[in-house]
Amino acid sequence: MRGSTLLSECLAVLGKEFTAELRSRVALNAIGLFAVTTLVVVAYQIGPYKIAEQDRPHVLAALLWIILFFAATSGLSRVFVKEEDSHTAKTLRLAARPAAVFAGKYLFNLILLVALDAVIVPLYCALMGYAVSGVAGLVLVLASGAVALAATTTIVAAIIARASGSSTLFAILTMPLVLPLLVILIQGTRAAAGSGEIGVVLPALRGIVSLAGVTLITSVYLFPVVWHE
Amino acid sequence: MNRPMLKTLLPWLLCLWMLAVIAGAFFYAPSAAGFKGESARIVFFHVPQAWVAVLAFCVNLVASIRFLRGRDPLDDARAAAAARLGLVFSVLATVTGSLFARVMWGSFWNWDPREVSIAILLLIYAAYFALREAVPDEERRASLAAAYAVLAFVTMPFLVFVVPRIYWSLHPDTIIGATGQLKFQMESRMRQVFLASLVGFTGLFVWLYTLDVRLARVRMARSRGGEE
Amino acid sequence: MIIFETVSGIRVEFRDVSKRFGARTVLSRVSGELSAGRVLVVAGPNGSGKSTLLNILAGLVRPSRGEVAYRNGEGPIARSRWFEHLGVAAPDMAVYEELSALENLTFFARLRRVDASRERLSALLERVGLPGREHGRTVGTYSSGMKQRVKLAQAVLHEPPVLLLDEPSSNLDAAGHETVAGLVAASRGRAAVAVATNDPREMAWADARIDLAL
Numbered sequence: 106m107r108g109s110t111l112l113s114e115c116l117a118v119l120g121k122e123f124t125a126e127l128r129s130r131v132a133l134n135a136i137g138l139f140a141v142t143t144l145v146v147v148a149y150q151i152g153p154y155k156i157a158e159q160d161r162p163h164v165l166a167a168l169l170w171i172i173l174f175f176a177a178t179s180g181l182s183r184v185f186v187k188e189e190d191s192h193t194a195k196t197l198r199l200a201a202r203p204a205a206v207f208a209g210k211y212l213f214n215l216i217l218l219v220a221l222d223a224v225i226v227p228l229y230c231a232l233m234g235y236a237v238s239g240v241a242g243l244v245l246v247l248a249s250g251a252v253a254l255a256a257t258t259t260i261v262a263a264i265i266a267r268a269s270g271s272s273t274l275f276a277i278l279t280m281p282l283v284l285p286l287l288v289i290l291i292q293g294t295r296a297a298a299g300s301g302e303i304g305v306v307l308p309a310l311r312g313i314v315s316l317a318g319v320t321l322i323t324s325v326y327l328f329p330v331v332w333h334e
Numbered sequence: 335m336n337r338p339m340l341k342t343l344l345p346w347l348l349c350l351w352m353l354a355v356i357a358g359a360f361f362y363a364p365s366a367a368g369f370k371g372e373s374a375r376i377v378f379f380h381v382p383q384a385w386v387a388v389l390a391f392c393v394n395l396v397a398s399i400r401f402l403r404g405r406d407p408l409d410d411a412r413a414a415a416a417a418r419l420g421l422v423f424s425v426l427a428t429v430t431g432s433l434f435a436r437v438m439w440g441s442f443w444n445w446d447p448r449e450v451s452i453a454i455l456l457l458i459y460a461a462y463f464a465l466r467e468a469v470p471d472e473e474r475r476a477s478l479a480a481a482y483a484v485l486a487f488v489t490m491p492f493l494v495f496v497v498p499r500i501y502w503s504l505h506p507d508t509i510i511g512a513t514g515q516l517k518f519q520m521e522s523r524m525r526q527v528f529l530a531s532l533v534g535f536t537g538l539f540v541w542l543y544t545l546d547v548r549l550a551r552v553r554m555a556r557s558r559g560g561e562e
Numbered sequence: 563m564i565i566f567e568t569v570s571g572i573r574v575e576f577r578d579v580s581k582r583f584g585a586r587t588v589l590s591r592v593s594g595e596l597s598a599g600r601v602l603v604v605a606g607p608n609g610s611g612k613s614t615l616l617n618i619l620a621g622l623v624r625p626s627r628g629e630v631a632y633r634n635g636e637g638p639i640a641r642s643r644w645f646e647h648l649g650v651a652a653p654d655m656a657v658y659e660e661l662s663a664l665e666n667l668t669f670f671a672r673l674r675r676v677d678a679s680r681e682r683l684s685a686l687l688e689r690v691g692l693p694g695r696e697h698g699r700t701v702g703t704y705s706s707g708m709k710q711r712v713k714l715a716q717a718v719l720h721e722p723p724v725l726l727l728d729e730p731s732s733n734l735d736a737a738g739h740e741t742v743a744g745l746v747a748a749s750r751g752r753a754a755v756a757v758a759t760n761d762p763r764e765m766a767w768a769d770a771r772i773d774l775a776l
Binding site: 257260261265280312330331 | 454461465473477
């Protein structure tokens with residue numbers, strides 16, 4: 106009973122985020138503009154032929170995640186910062202359980218990340234001539250990566266919204282927490298690109314999924330403290 | 335012996351102890367085989383510094399959790415004191431480490447997993463203080479910083495354990511892998527100095543930490559006193 | 563018209579509540595009680611801590627000293643569940659500007675698990691003085707008085723047993739003041755109400771009064 110009402114409250118928050126975002130498009134514009142700009146610059150200046158054959162697996166995987174990660178950080182803190190900026194945070198705080206707020210905002214960020222992946226990754230592969238042997242493996246890495254990145258960025262967004270709300274602070278706080286994750290993601294992407302076997306991405310997947318799990322569980326405990334502070 | 339006397343005596347004892355460790359590191363311990371020149375002697379300082387940086391991280395975590403449970407401002411002061419020392423000692427460990435790396439492997443930075451770990455620890459401490467700077471309200475600063483400390487702590491193990499394992503499974507022939515683990519057997523006089531140094535640096539940490547917390551306690555008492 | 567069928571038994575007691583922000587003392591040893599059917603007016607000049615007191619009563623701010631307790635018939639209610647019994651309107655509480663008035667109310671009704679039907683919420687908006695043709699416009703296009711009406715509707719939407727109103731008539735015209743008076747009168751029958759105000763017309767509602775000094 107309590108669980109199902111929590112789900113419906115969480116979906117209410119998610120739905121509100123979507124309606125508001127589709128009308129203001131602040132986060133979408135920030136993320137989309139950043140992603141497209143960096144992608145165009147990288148494709149135009151480096152392109153498929155400027156990287157030596159033996160460097161390709163390393164450079165292409167790293168460049169892809171640099172584009173994805175920085176595009177994501179440019180917009181994902183909005184979920185909480187905008188509530189503080191527009192003075193709706195207090196209204197929401199008095200109307201909803203913290204768990205519903207966190208879950209709704211987490212899902213929203215997750216969907217934004219998946220959408221970003223879905224648009225940028227195929228474009229990147231086409232523009233950079235990135236031949237991926239294990240498409241299924243890459244999809245798994247991208248999906249689990251989105252689950253983990255959304256977890257870290259959502260809880261850090263909640264923290265910085267209660268601090269200064271600046272995106273610089275968001276980047277400073279996110280960086281050390283996601284560096285291990287980014288390293289694993291780049292390794293996983295490289296592995297998937299190099300081989301069609303699903304098995305090659307398993308070590309990376311284990312790391313990503315357990316990191317996501319630990320971050321999510323910790324966030325569920327920490328969020329009420331951060332949100333109500 | 336009564337407590338106040340012990341309190342004045344202990345720092346002097348610590349001072350003597352550290353002097354003995356420094357002297358021992360250079361004159362008592364023999365030079366280790368398999369290392370360039372006398373470079374191995376840095377281990378007597380480098381490893382204890384790294385240990386204190388990690389110890390401070392743990393003290394910071396415990397104080398942060400205690401703050402979140404009891405909301406005692408003194409616990410926040412404890413967490414901040416531990417983080418301040420952690421920052422200093424992780425800088426020291428990074429600097430001594432890269433000096434050694436320069437001598438042994440020819441470059442200051444080699445992306446050894448341990449080097450990456452301490453660099454991230456440094457980043458975490460820097461982020462922790464950036465967050466504290468950004469919040470003027472004391473109570474809010476304390477809880478946000480504590481939340482971040484807990485979050486950072488649970489992410490750290492993934493760096494230490496997950497990243498190197500995958501790293502090596504893909505690159506078994508890394509140059510650093512074989513030498514970076516400090517696997518050399520310690521000769522007994524070296525071990526004596528090494529352990530003494532660990533104790534000394536831990537004592538140094540405890541002393542500085544206590545001073546910082548005492549200072550915070552006095553400040554708190556004064557601001558409360560001025561109020562009433 | 564909302565029908566209040568149950569008389570709530572929730573009481574809010576606060577004792578010796580003090581609040582300091584750094585070196586500045588905002589509240590010093592304030593005590594009182596909110597109980598069903600009574601209106602507590604909190605008066606005092608700007609900066610005397612009216613809003614801070616309401617924030618403390620709502621559980622949004624921790625007092626530096628003193629205690630606040632919510633009690634129903636059985637006993638104390640955990641702080642983390644106070645919000646379920648509360649309706650609050652305050653100048654620093656906005657509703658979502660990207661959503662329409664009706665969408666805002668639907669969102670808050672779903673969060674609070676109360677009837678979110680269009681008919682009920684439209685009727686509520688009419689009741690706070692927003693004519694039907696305005697319900698579909700986004701709140702960002704509203705005047706500040708109209709926004710204030712949406713905020714008031716948000717506060718009473720779930721018929722809360724405890725109602726905290728901080729300057730409820732700010733930005734409102736004479737008709738708006740009548741709306742607030744109507745809401746308070748309707749709540750008086752069953753809810754505990756606290757109003758922070760400097761408006762002499764609103765002070766007249768008081769069953770009890772706390773005067774805060776600078």
